Amino acid sequence: MGLEYMDKEPKEVRRLIREGVIQSPTTGMCGGYAQGNLVILPEELAWDFLLFCQRNPKACPLLEVSDAGSRSFPLTARGSDITKDIPRYRVYEYGVCTGEYTHVSDLFEEYEKTRGKLVSFLIGCSFSFETALLEAGIPVRQIEEGVNVPMFHTNIPCTPAGVFSGNMVVSMRPIPHRQVSEAVAITASMPRVHGAPVHIGYPEVLGIKEISKPDFGDPVTIYDGEVPVFWPCGVTPQAAVMNSKPPFVITHSPGYMFITDLKNAELKN
DSSP: GGGHHHHHHHHHHHHHHTTTTTOOOTTTTTTTTEEEEEEEEEEEGGHHHHHHHHHOTTOOOOOEOOOOOOOOOOTTTOOOOOOOOSEEEEEETTTTTEESSSOOOHHHHHHHHHOEEEEEEEOOOOOGGGGHHHHTOOHHHHHHHHOOOEEEEEEOOOOOOOOOOEEEEEEEEEHHHHGHHHHHHHHHGGGGGOSSSSSOOGGGGGSSTTTTSBBBBBBOOTTEEEEEEEEEEETTTHHHHHHOOOEEEEETTTTTEEEEEEEEEGGGG
């Protein structure tokens, strides 16, 4: 999954996604370039959501916010179309996921014609630091196994803001014991894509009952001599959406990210 697109330029991969050629999770694609989580919501909720991101920077590190009504992220991906450049989207209405789509341009246009403008938020993604882990010889299991990264609800509360509240979601990668400290140091240098782990080992401390049954994504193999390491995840806003139940929100489907033109090196410290 994604490896055949590891050396492709982001603009080219976005084009292939827009044309429907790529429909898989984006882990491993465009090595060295940052990926992001997407949240599109009504303009009247944008201030509350901005505050939620600012108060929870580890789980929701902002990369860009669109102008109201805009369908592009011009600072991080010139020429992009927010409604078509992600392989799979989700739509939530009053906290319930009402569908998954390969593009949401029609829904975006219909909402703006009848109900008001939308504002889009791009939030840093932990896929962005996976290239650095691989370059250091640290395995990234979901890339090896060609599946989506496992993600879990936790008992870690986020700081509420306006209508938005909820608990943190984390992504998990099994890391060999001898490489855990190196993985922590590498990811800690990239706070704009979640930074250092929030927890190492003992998933039950986070309220995770079965490590083999993620809430989002797919299970991965944990070998002897490896420890599960948990990073803040950009699916946290989706958990806040489900908890807070706003009338209409568009997000990426977990694991299906927006690929930017930003180099990962630009996001260090």
